[in-house]
Amino acid sequence: MPKRVLVVDDDESTRRFLTVALEENGYEAVTAEDGDDGLKKVQESPPDLILLDVMMPKKTGFTLFKQLRKTEEYCDIPVIMLTGVAGALEEDEERADGDTMESPFDSLRDTLAKAITKMREEGLVKPEVFIDKPIDPEDLIAAVKGLIG
Amino acid sequence: MDEHVIEEESLRPGLRSALRRMRLVWKVNGFFLLILVSALGILGYIGNLDLERAEIRSARETSINSSELIISRLDEIMMGHAPDELPDLVNRMATENPVYRYIRLLAHSGRVIVTQLPADTLMVTEEEWPCNVCHVAPDQLAEVTADMWSEVVEYDGEGRALSVATQILVEDGCSTDICHTGLATGAVLAVLQADFSLERVDNLITQQNRNTALAILISLIVGMAVTWMMTERLLGRRIRLMREGAIRLAEKDFSFRFEDTTGDGLSEVVSVFDNMASELSSTITELMDTKEYLQGIVENSADIIITVGPDGLIRSFNAGAEHALRYSRDEVIGQNIEMIFADPRDRAKAIEQMRNDEHVVNYMTRFVTKDGETRRVMNTLSRLRAADGTPIGTMGISKDITEELQLQVQLLRSKRMAALGQALTGIQHSIKNILNVMKGGSYMVKLGLAKEDMPLVTEGWDMVRKGIDEMTDMSMSMLDFAKTRKLNLKPVDLTELAIKVHDLSRVRIGDLGIGLELEIEPELPRVICDNEGIRSVVMDLLSNAMDACAWKDYPDGESPRLTLRVVQAELDRRIEIQVIDNGEGMSEEVQSRIFMPFFSTKEKKGTGMGLAVVNRIVEAHEGETIVESVPGEGTTFRVSLPIQGPSITEEHH
Numbered sequence: 001m002p003k004r005v006l007v008v009d010d011d012e013s014t015r016r017f018l019t020v021a022l023e024e025n026g027y028e029a030v031t032a033e034d035g036d037d038g039l040k041k042v043q044e045s046p047p048d049l050i051l052l053d054v055m056m057p058k059k060t061g062f063t064l065f066k067q068l069r070k071t072e073e074y075c076d077i078p079v080i081m082l083t084g085v086a087g088a089l090e091e092d093e094e095r096a097d098g099d100t101m102e103s104p105f106d107s108l109r110d111t112l113a114k115a116i117t118k119m120r121e122e123g124l125v126k127p128e129v130f131i132d133k134p135i136d137p138e139d140l141i142a143a144v145k146g147l148i149g
Numbered sequence: 150m151d152e153h154v155i156e157e158e159s160l161r162p163g164l165r166s167a168l169r170r171m172r173l174v175w176k177v178n179g180f181f182l183l184i185l186v187s188a189l190g191i192l193g194y195i196g197n198l199d200l201e202r203a204e205i206r207s208a209r210e211t212s213i214n215s216s217e218l219i220i221s222r223l224d225e226i227m228m229g230h231a232p233d234e235l236p237d238l239v240n241r242m243a244t245e246n247p248v249y250r251y252i253r254l255l256a257h258s259g260r261v262i263v264t265q266l267p268a269d270t271l272m273v274t275e276e277e278w279p280c281n282v283c284h285v286a287p288d289q290l291a292e293v294t295a296d297m298w299s300e301v302v303e304y305d306g307e308g309r310a311l312s313v314a315t316q317i318l319v320e321d322g323c324s325t326d327i328c329h330t331g332l333a334t335g336a337v338l339a340v341l342q343a344d345f346s347l348e349r350v351d352n353l354i355t356q357q358n359r360n361t362a363l364a365i366l367i368s369l370i371v372g373m374a375v376t377w378m379m380t381e382r383l384l385g386r387r388i389r390l391m392r393e394g395a396i397r398l399a400e401k402d403f404s405f406r407f408e409d410t411t412g413d414g415l416s417e418v419v420s421v422f423d424n425m426a427s428e429l430s431s432t433i434t435e436l437m438d439t440k441e442y443l444q445g446i447v448e449n450s451a452d453i454i455i456t457v458g459p460d461g462l463i464r465s466f467n468a469g470a471e472h473a474l475r476y477s478r479d480e481v482i483g484q485n486i487e488m489i490f491a492d493p494r495d496r497a498k499a500i501e502q503m504r505n506d507e508h509v510v511n512y513m514t515r516f517v518t519k520d521g522e523t524r525r526v527m528n529t530l531s532r533l534r535a536a537d538g539t540p541i542g543t544m545g546i547s548k549d550i551t552e553e554l555q556l557q558v559q560l561l562r563s564k565r566m567a568a569l570g571q572a573l574t575g576i577q578h579s580i581k582n583i584l585n586v587m588k589g590g591s592y593m594v595k596l597g598l599a600k601e602d603m604p605l606v607t608e609g610w611d612m613v614r615k616g617i618d619e620m621t622d623m624s625m626s627m628l629d630f631a632k633t634r635k636l637n638l639k640p641v642d643l644t645e646l647a648i649k650v651h652d653l654s655r656v657r658i659g660d661l662g663i664g665l666e667l668e669i670e671p672e673l674p675r676v677i678c679d680n681e682g683i684r685s686v687v688m689d690l691l692s693n694a695m696d697a698c699a700w701k702d703y704p705d706g707e708s709p710r711l712t713l714r715v716v717q718a719e720l721d722r723r724i725e726i727q728v729i730d731n732g733e734g735m736s737e738e739v740q741s742r743i744f745m746p747f748f749s750t751k752e753k754k755g756t757g758m759g760l761a762v763v764n765r766i767v768e769a770h771e772g773e774t775i776v777e778s779v780p781g782e783g784t785t786f787r788v789s790l791p792i793q794g795p796s797i798t799e800e801h802h
Contacts, residue, residue, distance in 0.1 A: 011582075013612050017589030020605070024596060036702070057700035134584035137592040 002028045003148050004045070008038035008061065009053040009082065014135070018051060021137035027144065035059020039067065042074055048148050051140070052127070054083040054112060062115045069124045078147045081127040082135060083112065182372055186365050193361030197354045204350035391422055403430030453516075453526065453547040456533060457486045464542060473549045475519040491515035491523050499530050503543070507532050516547070525551045572746050579623055587616030626758045630746055636682060636769055638794055640675035643683070643724060647715050650687045658691070663698050663709040670716045676724050677794025682766040683726075687713070689759045690728040690786045697732025697784055707731070723772075723789050731783040740776050763788075771795040 005027045007018045012033075019029040030047060032038035034056045042050070050068075054061040061081060068074040116126055129143050397405045406423050447454050453470040457463055463486050466478040474489055487493035495514040502509045509530040516524045526547040533542045593609025596602070651667045658665045691711065698709035712729040735743070746761040760774075767774045770790050778784035 011586070013586045013589060013615065016608070017586075017593050017612065020593055020596065021589075057696075058702045133581045134586075134588040136588060 002026055003048040004028045004030060005049045005051060005144065005148075006030045006032060006038065006041055006047040007051045008032045008035070008041075008056070008064065009051070010034055010056045011053075014053070014082075017137060018135070018140070021141055022144070025141045025145075035061065035064040038064050042068065042077070046074060046077060048077070049144060050077055050079045051144075052079050052081050054081055062112070062119075065127060066115075066119060066122075066124060069119070070122075078129075079127045080129045080131055080140070080143055080147070082131055082133060181376070182369060185368055185372055189361060189365045189368060193358060193364075196357055196361075200353055200357065201347075201350055204347065204353075387419055391419070394422065394426065398426060398429060401433070403427075403433065450546075453549065454544065455486065455489075455547075456542055456544045458542040459540060461485050461487070473518070473524065474516060480519075489516050491517050499528070500543070503530060503532060513550075514547075516549075524549050525554050568745055571742070575746070576623075576627075580620070583616045583619045583623070586619075587613050590614075590616065626762070630758055630762055630765070636679040636795070638677050638679060641678050641680045641683065642673075642675050643715050643726065644669050644673050646680065646684055647687070647713055647726070650684060650691065651713060654688070654691050658695055658711065661695060661699060661709075663695060663711055666710070666712045668712060668714040668716075673715060673717065673724065674721075674792055676790055676792050678770055678790055679766070682769070683788075683790070686763045686766050686788060687726060687728070689763050690726075690788070693759060694728050694730035694732060694784070694786075697730050697734070699732075701731075701733035701781075718789060721792070723791050726788040726790070728786045728788075729783065730785075734780040734782050734784055735776075735778040736780050740778055743776065744774070769795065 005022050007015055007022070007029055008031075009015050009018070010033050015031045015033070019031060022029040030041055030045075032041045036059050038050070038052070039059070041047075052061040052065060061083075065079055065081070068077060068079070119126060128147060131140060131143060394405045397403075403426060405426060447465075447467050450467060451469050451472075453473050454465075454467040455463060455470050456465045463481050463484055466476070466481050471477060476489075481488070487496060490496050492515065495512075499509045499512060499514075509528075511527050511529055514526055514528050516526050518524060527550050528545055528547040531544050531546075532540055533544050535541050590609045590612025593612065594606050595609075597605030597607075597609055647667060647669055651665065655665055691713065694711050698711065701709070703709060710731050712727070714725075714727040714729065716725050716727070717723070718725045743760045744764040746758055764774050767788050767790070771794075772788060772790040775787040775789065776784065777787070
């Protein structure tokens with residue numbers, strides 16, 4: 001029985017090549033095109049791992065993620081967040097609080113950083129892995145393997 | 150009272166002021182005195198006339214009496230043929246009545262008797278004696294009538310004299326051949342003339358004149374003294390007080406008051422003075438307060454306030470100017486204003502401009518401080534005018550904006566940096582998304598080749614090509630934003646344009662389950678604009694509105710809805726194209742950034758160039774793009790365009 005991976009991304013091409021890569025490596029891929037659709041798929045049949053895009057219409061990846069973490073039966077499903085700003089986020093974490101170095105405005109990174117901070121305040125665990133776009137399918141497969149074998 | 154009452158000692162008038170007051174007395178009482186003196190003079194004159202008349206009357210009576218006597222004696226003498234007695238007679242007459250000066254008997258018709266006093270000049274001879282037969286009865290002279298007399302007052306060397314002449318007439322029965330031959334009864338036989346000296350009456354008149362003059366003099370002195378006293382009592386003291394009060398007022402001592410209680414006519418004047426003094430006092434206090442207040446404003450202003458006379462010399466220099474330019478006012482007052490200008494031509498230009506206007510508002514110029522440092526200032530030059538409107542110079546109020554300008558430059562620089570950072574982040578996001586697809590595509594090509602799975606290769610290759618296309622699109626839109634395009638301006642029927650856009654978009658929008666309504670005000674005028682540009686603006690706004698709807702999770706009972714509306718606005722001078730959605734809306738933070746190039750809330754969709762280009766096009770039309778948005782409720786974009794088109798048809802970037 002292959003492990004099931006749910007791919008939630010509003011971009012059709014991304015969904016397509018992630019599916020190809022996952023299936024090539026022996027996983028069963030299920031896709032959803034937005035947050036709502038993703039939640040529906042999780043509720044239908046909880047996957048072993050979720051690849052979750054952050055920026056999506058209607059329900060963003062983070063909204064869905066927090067919803068999952070708050071629900072007892074889904075809170076243990078590992079999540080890999082797909083974003084364009086993961087690297088910048090890690091930099092933020094490395095920097096000590098109060099570091100006032102100016103950085104160019106980036107609404108996505110700010111939103112994400114705020115979301116993570118808020119999540120911690122709510123006692124939630126942050127996503128297991130952030131992967132930066134453009135996604136290298138081989139790196140992704142390695143991360144998936146690391147989490148669910 | 151007490152301290153305000155003027156001490157008499159301090160007011161003792163000097164001679165000059167006494168004379169001055171005398172003059173006043175004259176002015177006040179001159180008329181009265183003139184009448185007084187005239188009356189006395191007239192009375193004196195009338196008295197003199199009476200005196201003279203009385204004297205002449207008595208002289209005439211004497212003469213009449215004497216004449217009767219003389220005539221009777223004359224007859225006796227003549228009848229007795231004793232002409233030698235005639236001088237004696239005359240002498241006796243003169244002796245008896247010293248009033249006589251001369252007595253002459255003038256004969257008629259050649260027979261002359263001349264009798265003259267003094268006697269030694271008497272020239273009568275026997276031969277000349279006219280008549281020795283006939284005589285006139287003296288009692289008949291009683292009938293002598295008044296018109297037989299003549300009176301003449303004449304002057305000779307000894308003073309005034311009264312000559313009284315009377316005619317001696319031929320009596321009835323005297324007409325004989327012996328004497329008075331040929332003379333009818335009643336004819337004039339002779340004329341008796343007597344001169345009376347008027348010395349006595351003249352002496353009396355002189356005496357009386359002296360008395361009159363004395364009376365006038367005494368009246369004058371008494372009158373003046375009385376007038377003086379009255380004037381002094383009624384006027385002088387109060388005039389002195391008023392003068393003193395006026396001097397004190399002039400010296401800004403407003404405490405002085407008459408507090409007059411006499412209640413006569415003048416006290417009204419005096420109380421008017423008191424009122425004037427207290428009003429003046431409060432007015433001046435007010436004025437002083439206002440002056441100090443205004444001076445305080447000027448003086449304490451942090452701005453540089455300098456006034457300059459028509460000659461270009463500095464008249465005043467406030468503390469703000471001292472502080473900013475580091476000169477003390479003593480160093481600059483009276484100096485030419487050009488000394489503080491880095492380039493005096495700036496001032497000349499402003500003055501030139503002021504020919505047409507009272508002010509030159511907020512022009513930038515440069516001042517030089519005492520240390521030689523150049524300061525950038527915002528100057529407002531105003532013309533100063535006297536109360537009658539004549540220009541008396543200029544006033545400059547300047548603000549040192551050197552630091553503000555530096556800050557502005559810094560701010561602009563950091564804003565530019567932020568915008569650049571924003572743009573770079575936006576570009577990075579777009580590129581990342583495109584690369585993501587291309588990377589995935591190339592993975593599939595590689596996998597397909599390895600597995601000799603041609604469909605997989607084709608699919609992967611399509612993805613790579615899609616990425617290349619998107620990258621090309623993006624670079625094209627960047628080029629679009631950067632390049633200069635001339636507006637193709639012509640009258641455009643926005644109704645037609647809106648209908649076309651609506652028809653084009655309806656199917657695409659409808660496919661997404663979004664409703665599109667079109668509302669166009671009837672009879673819209675044509676608008677001078679670039680048809681293609683405005684069409685792309687509307688398309689872009691609709692596309693954004695569609696995304697805003699697509700990204701919103703609509704609750705039950707609500708559905709996504711767009712409205713495209715075209716209406717007239719601003720008194721029909723402008724036309725507004727409104728694109729209204731009930732989509733997810735935007736926070737204020739997002740609203741403030743939407744017109745920045747490469748700003749996007751959509752990571753995978755769009756280049757972040759749409760609204761930046763929209764704004765460019767609208768601004769080129771001298772229009773305005775206004776955003777109103779409430780997060781979660783929707784957004785309205787209003788593009789306002791001038792119906793007459795842009796006033797400057799420059800190229801837009």
